Amino acid sequence: MKDQALILDHAQIIDVETGLIYSAAIFLKDGLIDRIVKVDDTEGIQSDSHVKRLDLKGTYILPGLIDMHVHIKESFAPLFPASGVTTVRNTGGNLTELDPMIKASPASPTPRVISADRIIDGPPGLWGETGPWSINIETVEAAKKEVERQVRAWC
Incomplete structure (x- = not known):
């Protein structure tokens, strides 16, 4: 345009x-x-x-709406803009999995995605053992390393 x-x-x-x-x-x-x-x-x-x-x-x-707590997947992401939601905040996920949507052009049929990376949890973990969407950590040092990894993932 x-x-x-x-x-x-x-x-x-x-x-x-x-x-x-x-x-x-x-x-x-x-x-x-x-x-x-x-x-x-x-x-x-x-x-x-x-x-x-x-x-x-x-x-x-009206201005585009922002949904501040989602767990988004590419398969149903187009439903957000269809409902007036132009931006979402994914509260915990896998940045690698969400990368195509995070980097999508404004013309994409998906909303703008702002996402946290894996949820940092302690054992036994809300969802069990460490998986692609969460990580169970037992020490302060390990937690600091994971936070540093997540910061680097965004850069």
Whole structure:
């Protein structure tokens, strides 16, 4: 959508900061929001023929939602954006397994993924012995090493 302009017209904007709902036009330039203008204020731009317009009357637009506690898998990840969730925080997992989603482009059908690595636990561990999503550690030194490994995994 580079070098293109688009107007999403007559949508009902849900302003989560003020609590107001109002009819507006969203002006997009190069795929990013340039400005949001109340419908009453768009008269001077109505005649611009090189700008594509979509009439969204009867629809609602709100900021993307963030789910702060998920356990995500690629097989069902597209269900999040389909439900308005554009970003998720995976609370513990395997960064290697999630890497394709973490590095996915914004055009991907999956949400943006922010993830912790394996859960650091102590024996006997909530889910038993060490597995791909958790690690049981008995000493402070071993815990420090695992934290350092997880930090390096993110760099």
